[in-house]
Amino acid sequence: MTSELLRTILQSTYSRSDLAYRISVIRELLEFTFYTRRQASVQSETIDAFLSESKRSPAEGFFIRALPHSFFATFTPENIYTILDTLTKESKQVRTFSLTVPVVLGQADVDAIGGWVRQEVAPDLLVDIDIDPRIGAGCRFVWDNRRHNYSFEHYVAETHATLTKELLGTVRECSHRTP
Amino acid sequence: MDTMQSLWSDVLSDPVIVVFFGVLTFVVCILIVLMVMVLKLGTRLQYLATPIFDKTVKEAQEKAEHILVEAREQGRAIQMSAQTKADAFFANNKVEDEKFRLAQVAHLEEITSHAKSLLQEQVTAVSQISHMVTVELKQQVQSAEKTISDSSETMRALFAEEDARLKSLFSTIESDTKKEYQGLVEQTKKRVADELSKEIEAARDAVAAYRLEQFALVDSEIVRLVEDTARVVFSKTLTLDTHRDIVLAGLAEAKRQGVFKAPS
Numbered sequence: 318m319t320s321e322l323l324r325t326i327l328q329s330t331y332s333r334s335d336l337a338y339r340i341s342v343i344r345e346l347l348e349f350t351f352y353t354r355r356q357a358s359v360q361s362e363t364i365d366a367f368l369s370e371s372k373r374s375p376a377e378g379f380f381i382r383a384l385p386h387s388f389f390a391t392f393t394p395e396n397i398y399t400i401l402d403t404l405t406k407e408s409k410q411v412r413t414f415s416l417t418v419p420v421v422l423g424q425a426d427v428d429a430i431g432g433w434v435r436q437e438v439a440p441d442l443l444v445d446i447d448i449d450p451r452i453g454a455g456c457r458f459v460w461d462n463r464r465h466n467y468s469f470e471h472y473v474a475e476t477h478a479t480l481t482k483e484l485l486g487t488v489r490e491c492s493h494r495t496p
Numbered sequence: 497m498d499t500m501q502s503l504w505s506d507v508l509s510d511p512v513i514v515v516f517f518g519v520l521t522f523v524v525c526i527l528i529v530l531m532v533m534v535l536k537l538g539t540r541l542q543y544l545a546t547p548i549f550d551k552t553v554k555e556a557q558e559k560a561e562h563i564l565v566e567a568r569e570q571g572r573a574i575q576m577s578a579q580t581k582a583d584a585f586f587a588n589n590k591v592e593d594e595k596f597r598l599a600q601v602a603h604l605e606e607i608t609s610h611a612k613s614l615l616q617e618q619v620t621a622v623s624q625i626s627h628m629v630t631v632e633l634k635q636q637v638q639s640a641e642k643t644i645s646d647s648s649e650t651m652r653a654l655f656a657e658e659d660a661r662l663k664s665l666f667s668t669i670e671s672d673t674k675k676e677y678q679g680l681v682e683q684t685k686k687r688v689a690d691e692l693s694k695e696i697e698a699a700r701d702a703v704a705a706y707r708l709e710q711f712a713l714v715d716s717e718i719v720r721l722v723e724d725t726a727r728v729v730f731s732k733t734l735t736l737d738t739h740r741d742i743v744l745a746g747l748a749e750a751k752r753q754g755v756f757k758a759p760s
Contacts, residue, residue, distance in 0.1 A: 416743075418739065418743055419739065420736065420739050422736060422739065422740060423736055426736060426737070426739075426740040429740060429744070430740065430743060430744065430747075433744055433747060434747070437747070437748075437751055437756070438751075438756045451727075453726075453727030453728070454727075454734060454739065454742050455742050455743060455745075455746045456742075456743040456746050456747065458747070458750075460750075460755060460756060465750055465755055467746030467747070467749060467750060468746070469726070469727045470727075471746075473723050473726075473727075477719075480719065480722075480723075481719050484718060484719055484722060485718070485719075
């Protein structure tokens with residue numbers, strides 16, 4: 318049961334940090350429904366009220382509303398924490414693709430990269446993004462226990478000989494021109 | 497009870513004991529009577545003794561007062577005689593003191609006049625001696641002046657002679673030294689010029705080698721500097737979309753190179 322719930326969440330969640338965050342949002346929504354509003358199930362009005370009161374971003378609102386009704390129907394006041402704890406444990410078992418980028422990317426960019434990874438590498442991967450400004454541009458990632466570098470350093474190494482030749486030629490030209 | 501009655505009848509049957517008890521009883525009665533009498537008499541004696549005691553005390557007080565008055569009278573008389581004698585003594589002492597003082601003044605004046613005459617004699621003697629010493633010193637100074645002037649003439653002649661000798665000697669040394677010095681200067685100039693040209697040549701070679709070395713270092717540093725600068729510029733100036741595209745391009749290149757292929 319929880320595998321089905323996790324699969325539903327993973328359909329639109331590509332990074333590990335997003336997954337942990339969305340599980341906590343679902344927990345808060347269920348607590349709001351069962352204990353604050355004292356309702357037996359999650360309705361669309363309840364979702365609207367929750368989003369309004371908790372001042373969530375449109376992206377979270379879109380994610381919550383995109384979840385099917387059957388997703389929330391699984392939860393009851395008695396089993397809410399049991400299911401969510403199991404869901405959290407299972408989420409930690411999902412395979413990770415460790416990626417290092419030079420800047421903090423927006424949600425859409427993260428989803429784009431995550432989508433590419435699921436499509437081109439493996440469909441059950443979660444991207445774990447780390448930030449390191451020193452890499453300048455591009456990325457580094459770990460796959461199959463090996464580190465791969467496709468950052469600025471990589472592109473410079475590829476063009477180092479040409480770059481050196483061009484650069485030194487310019488420097489010599491300048492030094493000859495200078496009295 | 498029966499025991500007590502039998503005991504009492506045994507005691508009373510002995511005549512000695514009966515007599516003893518009778519005497520004891522009589523003595524006790526006498527003692528009681530005497531005690532009563534003493535008590536009564538003591539009180540009466542007190543009444544009788546008090547006036548006698550008062551009279552005796554009064555007589556003793558009168559006698560003591562009389563003695564005190566006599567003592568005061570005597571004391572006053574002694575004081576007066578002592579006062580008179582002390583006044584007379586002080587008056588005598590005053591006269592004695594005055595006599596003594598006058599004698600001391602006369603004595604002091606005698607001593608002073610004697611001292612003055614002695615000092616006068618001493619002054620006269622000292623002035624005579626100093627006059628004699630002054631005359632003697634003048635004579636000595638005159639003779640010393642004469643001696644010094646004679647010596648200075650001799651010394652002047654000697655110095656002039658020595659001066660002429662030294663001048664000729666210095667001029668000889670100067671000419672010899674000049675010749676030697678000129679030769680040395682010429683030699684040193686030549687040596688310095690040779691050494692200098694060698695050093696300059698070596699320095700030129702070193703500078704040339706250093707320049708080549710530094711150029712190589714600068715070349716490598718320039719490239720590294722440009723690379724570092726470009727890295728910083730890219731990370732700061734590229735847009736998020738461009739960064740995303742470069743990331744995706746890197747991942748795509750990795751896929752082309754077979755990084756994500758499953759191990760066979």
